[in-house]
Amino acid sequence: MTDTTTALESLVARLAETAPGLRVETGPGSTGLYAYDASNYRVPPRAVVFPRSADDVVAVLRACRETGVPVTARGGGTGMAGNAVGPGVVLDFSRYMNRILDIDPVARTARVEAGVVLDALRSATALHGLTFGPDPSSHSRCTLGGMIGNDACGNRSVRHGRTSSHIEALEIVTADGVRAVADRTGLRAADPGDTDAVQRVAGLEADLRRLIDGNLASIRTELGRVPRQVSGYQLHHLLPEHGFDMARALVGTEGSCSVVTAATVRLVATAQASTLLTLGYDDVVDAAEDVPEILRWNPTAVEGMDEAIVATMRARRGPDSVTGLPEGRAWLYVELDGDDQVAVDARAGELLDVLEAQGRMTGGRVVHSPAERRSLWRVREDGAGFAARLVDGSESWPGWEDAAVAPENLAAYLRDFRKLLATHGLTGVLYGHFGAGCVHVRIDFDLATDTGRAATRRFLTEAAALVVEHGGSLSGEHGDGRARGELLEVMYSHRMIRTFAAFKEIFDPEGLLNPGVIVGPARLDADLALRELPLLDTTFTFPHDEDGFAGAVRRCVGVGRCRSDAGGVMCPSYRATGEENDSTRGRARLLQEMVRGDVVQDGWRSTEVRDALDLCLSCKACSSDCPVGVDMATYKAEFLHQHYKGRVRPRSHYSLGWLPLTSRLVGYAARPVNALLRGPVGKLLARLGGVTTNRRIPAFASRRALRRALRPARTGETAKTLLFVDSFTRAFRPEVAGAASRVLADAGIPCTAEDDLCCGLTWVSTGQLSLARRIMARTVARLDNGDGRPIVVAEPSCAAALKRDVPELLGTDAARRVATRVHTLTGALTDLATPGWAPPELPDNVVLQTHCHEYATFKGRHPRDLLGRLGVTKVDEAEGCCGLAGNFGFEEQHYDTSMAVADLALKPRLDDVDPWTPAVVVADGFSCATQIDHLAGDRGVRALHLAELLDLAADRPGQPGENS
Template sequence: MTGTTATPEPLVARLAETAPGLRVQTGPGATGLYAYDASNYRVPPLAVVFPRTADDVVAVLLACREAGVAITPRGGGTSMAGNAVGPGVVLDFSRYMNRILDIDREARTARVEAGVILDALRDATVPDGLTFGPDPSSHSRCTLGGMIGNDACGNRSVRHGRTSGHIEALEIVTADGVRAVADRAGLRAADPDDPDAVRRVARLEADVRRLIDDSLAPIRTELGRIPRQVSGYQLHHLLPEHGFDMARALVGTEGSCVVVTAATVRLVATAQASALLTLGYDDVVDAAEDVSEILRWNPTALEGMDEAIVATMRARRGPDSVTGLPEGRAWLYVELDGDDQATVNTRAAELLDELRTRGRMTGGRVVESAAERRSLWRVREDGAGLAARLVDGGESWPGWEDAAVAPEELARYLRDFRELLATHGLTGVLYGHFGAGCVHVRIDFDLATDAGRAAARRFLAEAAALVVEHGGTLSGEHGDGRARGELLEVMYSHRMIRAFAAFKEVFDPEGLLNPGVIVTPAPLDVDLALHTPSDVLPVETLFSFPHDEDGFTGAVRRCVGVGRCRSDTGGVMCPSYRATGEENDSTRGRARLLQEMVRGGTVQEGWRSTEVKDALDLCLSCKACSSDCPVGVDMATYKAEFLHQHYKGRLRPRSHYSLGWLPLTSVLAGYTARPLNALLRGPVGRLLARLGGVTTKRRIPVFASRRALRRVLRAARTGEPAKALLFVDSFTRAFRPEVAGAASRVLADAGIPCTAQDDLCCGLTWASTGQLSVARRVMARTVARLDNGDERPIVVAEPSCAAALKRDVPELLGTDAARRVAARVHTFTGALTDLAAPGWTPPRLPTSVVLQTHCHEYATFAGRRPHDLLRKLGVHKVDEAEGCCGLAGNFGFEEQHYDTSMAVADLALKPSLDGIGQDAPGVVVADGFSCATQIDHLAGDRGIRARHLAELLDPAADRPGETS
């Protein structure tokens, strides 16, 4: 492999001269992040560069060539084959070179920079009824440059094929810094007035033409045999009969020949009507047997998966997270489209009838509900992550996740492949693009030991021979990368391999572009991320991490890099990344640095690491990743553990004391609430805020007196035998006791009369600030009081405290008593959903509501969310601000986090509030105290106040102007 300079300083200095202002990062906080993609590999780079223009790319390539440093282009970093990691400079195009330059609606083309996210392009073309055909499951975060790099396909590839079929032209930079354009007619200089560039590009094209002329036979006989043959270079596009299409030939070269800076892509019309069928089977081989018949119906999508993925989704996000599947242990999704919905529906019914006569299905149905369709597609799109960490805790890995055969050969291949797995004592989770013969599988390789790696190597060699025996390809869309490059000799003749090497040498004679990939490949078992033992850092944690065999080490290893946290839309994760766009502010980035810390890699200070502390700094501890991340990364818990260890025996940030100890100080404040509130509203309050590390840009919430809480609870008593316990948390007790009264009345009205427990604390504020020793003492006291033989449900009005009791308490205490208490905990929404008397209906409700769901409720109580309850109770329109409010407990009150807090609010909550008319303030519901406080901060001056759901449903409340 091409060597690199020992240190990055000379290269950085050179770049500062040639490209002033170019952003270059070299510290562990950057190199540790970019040492990984979504593959099994770890290759720390010397530096990470964030170009803004093609001229920046030219400067980087020239400087790297001068220094003999390798270059690896990178998009979203979601490569599963190790295509996006390298030892020299990593060029991250996603940060700045992400502009849509032009959309030509008449020609149905778009010109985009390499870092444009696929969904951003698709959203921009929706108004014109157009889209980009290939749609990989990572569409919410993969870039067009990355799709070009590995010739990505996607769920609808049976209709739209591969990325290469949708490329008109590529704007490239060669290894020696020349800008050129590759199109369907060949190669030309980007600047026709630059004679040196014109001559250089002409030589390149002439050399390639000679190479093709010398290799006609192997190219014609070995390439382009099946639809998904991505492995190697696609030199058949350069054949005379194909018109010397240089653009298509460079697609799939994985950044090993040129660096793509922009592309002109073809767009396709979106379907006017569609139908989704779900078909159940006993196993995936039976499903594959029906593929050929289904293809005769010209589907847009034909996807398959097995039961392990569905079981994991339901375990992670609730039993209602996957609906619409018929009985079975494997399933096919079939999508049909057309110009008329009735015609499409008729075809779908006819296809179902035909498949029933074939006798393999265990069941089948047309999915009518749009919500069910979204749910089902999400299961399929999250397949890689869901299969990585299954419900039983087992881990699986890529490496042989991308083989493809002709569709008619799929069943035979799968049958033989499963036998091969069994022979090697391995288990694989199967899913993929069955209509294109492309099978994704994650396998429970042991990549952490020498024996396990040797066994994996033997298996991969035999798997390569097997797929070739079936006329298939090692890669069907992910590319060869580091995972399969070494195996290309199993698939291709020596003459073809030499032609690949010659093609790369024409463009990159010094081997600087993505070395170790495709040509002169690195051994497939080198640079494995699990190669270094994971016990370098002694880890004795306070959290038990009960779902991870290796405790904290296994927990942070959950992140496999699929990058769903880098999405700008859908779900709640990751608010800080959505606000900043920085990799180190993503759940993935933080997890990767924690992995580096555990292994003692680029991060060598262990728990004292400032790089890890800085990466975790903007984590809002919203817990959304624990639900939205396909592998269940729980960064809030990791952050709490890290802060505990990092500050052990040291002074903490001031806000950890002022906000972390709020449950205690608020009790004291309750005895002197009136004079204290008056004091805090003036200069003394601002001074105390500054001393406590609290922003002065927010009003300090008004403390309630202890008498106020006693008064509202007394007024809410019904005298009926209590069926539940109302846990009055610290926030409700200190700031909004009226919520406790409303909750008590609503529960009684719903047939769940309760008694109030108002002197206990869940320990949340101590846990979220990493003061875990104190949190455990507080939690232990609470559990001892609650685990007293009383089996009544515990209803908690504050969602964050409910989540702490449900999840943090048992994971931090690790006792049976804590687990018994956790099993009794319900949010207010959950209590009304599960425990209300049959037929209970609330008082008159508004027709529409703006809703802010607390992130902890979203993450911890899947299937029991306010949106669904409000709709069930008769609210016709629920406008949910999907995303974190930005305040997030102590986060938005901390002085240094105020701006980020407001940036997060701008993503979803503020636009929802801005949509409320001045003349009709509307009804805003937010159960979380943080959410309500943020809403007051954003819109209180307009008369908008957030109500707790209990206040909305309170039978004693006045409801002027509300109609059902």
């Protein structure tokens, strides 16, 4: 037994004794997830602990000190410098210590636990007209504890500066387990009645005062020189002229001196009026040249980015995903605010005139629409993710993504920095907080080979010297971490480096807190996650990833957008459970570990990976919402295929996976089968098939019902489209096929129907890929017959399977040709209908549930937009997954999660609907409609397919299907 194993066992035993009930996880399924943050580094911990209180943190730190196990505090795990990974215990504050303890609107303060997500705080304080000033792009998932650790800034740092400027007090636990409070005047014990703690804290403060008094000159001359000087420790806040501000001095220490459990933060008033200017330039240096003039106008934000990010977003989310930018190859966003909208808009116009006169802009405009502003800010906020995997498939990495100079020096620095890139044969994607002189850049380093790592090291050393030459800082907000700690000697004198070391030693004499960061730093090229991996033999072709499955799962770089609670659709299972291993990022990281084979050693047979993927709904939303295009549904299908190869599968894989075949057979005897399934035999069959008995099994339609539904509404017209009648429509709602054929005819694109083929979706979602390929090959052979007509599919999930899964599984030109012809009904009516076509009358108010696969796969062709164009005044969209998600919500072990997901968005919308209200519920997906019936059917609420809505609007209801 190794010393490491002994220490871990002692630690776990000690915690069981001192903190009973504390959640401690030591298995590969947890340590593999927490080996990463959003940086280039991988450091597997020995254990992950989820504290619920400061007392739990005290117990952990005391136990770790007794056993010699290091501790790393972690918030959202979105840091890019490697400061949220460590070799001992990782404390995840985001899971349970995420409460807002108090808001004082009069004093404009809030007291929060370390795991509170920034957006949660901002939502709560918005009720009082207040907000927290710093706003990193990761605001939807970063925590206040993480922001304090890094001294985070954000897009509006021109106005609000760094986190340290907004901290009134920190509640901390020292390395030896003493609770204390750091505030604007010093350090004190949290419990004044605890004599030992009072003495210990008094000794700490005395030692700190002696350290500062002995190094006044170097602290005054080396620290606090530029607005974004985050590198090192911010000891200048302890100078006599600053009142020994211990709270601000501990901000930015990256958990290396103490562990923050809670904070009292200062709030600022929300602006009454604001506007956004978008300015175009030929070059980021030209944009930087205009920054000093812009700063004279007191903006709240001056953000910059180059063309690579915009091109990638348009390619991934559709050409309409970025609108409102003037011509150019680089852009600035400039936000102005004030008390009066008219005055703010006037200032914006004046600034635009001044910048036009200076002659560097290629164009500029004032963005008045709030919706357009939100869309534009999303482009900037997703910059780190988009820059990681560009439209051409190239990858880029952090490492030198955080340097900062004085804003007036920015253009000169950028000019020299780009020369340095060129000298080293590197390409960088630039974006960042230009108004604060802070530049983010992701660079195409080769981090997988020894040669590439050596070249990276040379570049970073020269880059450090360059930014110091321009009077800047290695870090402007992300912290030093493992990426830049070793380079601090380039920036600071030996005396200051020794002062930093002495500061940490006073707090942490045994060096247990986040070792390898800032003081005694690890080599910047140690513990790098990327390495060369063998190609795996897979069934999916992964055509967009050079290294196949390994390259596909490597798409995840940890930015953590999947961990947000609002906005977009991903990740429904994380939103329901709050567990990292139920997030897209967590699953991707564990798959990366499986490919590596170090922590997860069983490869495709891994039970840890199987369990992490279990609650993935295969909604595909991540393939669109994730900035780097992680497609967990495809990865899960591949894993299930490999995991169960040659083995007995879960029962639901047979009962639900083979549904297209069994439903076809049932169609010949629908009436007696439906009667049988409604009784006790139906429940017995459900249990035998691994299907939940909490849902009604949908009634099957007869074959005759489909023939009646597809009876031609008109004759004598040339069919311009092919209606692909999928298995769900054929088996359960043939009336939708009839309505779709009539609507297509009305829209000037009449169809013929093909009702004898299958897209293979259910076999894909259950990982039965060999069967799926055979079924898809038959379908492609029938469809790729020289008939170039568009293929319209009423069921969005089947349309998505034909559009994406079929070509990626078969990998043939024929499959790709078929995929290019596929449209949802929404897409067909948007792109192919006769110009000016519209149904005579539609309801004013529609409650809409968009199918996740349609949202993810058919970019820019969403039912919401079509309904708006057709005259629906209000479309109340339940943004998020319905929770049923094909086979997922029918499986007995997933029913509770399915309902929890429905509670997030769909159920609240349905609760406001009843049969007597004017709102109509629309859901094209069979799963979505089934979930709606389950949630509100007993109240008479029924979901219409878009085809049914438009068919009814034409006052030609057609013939109902015969589901008996």
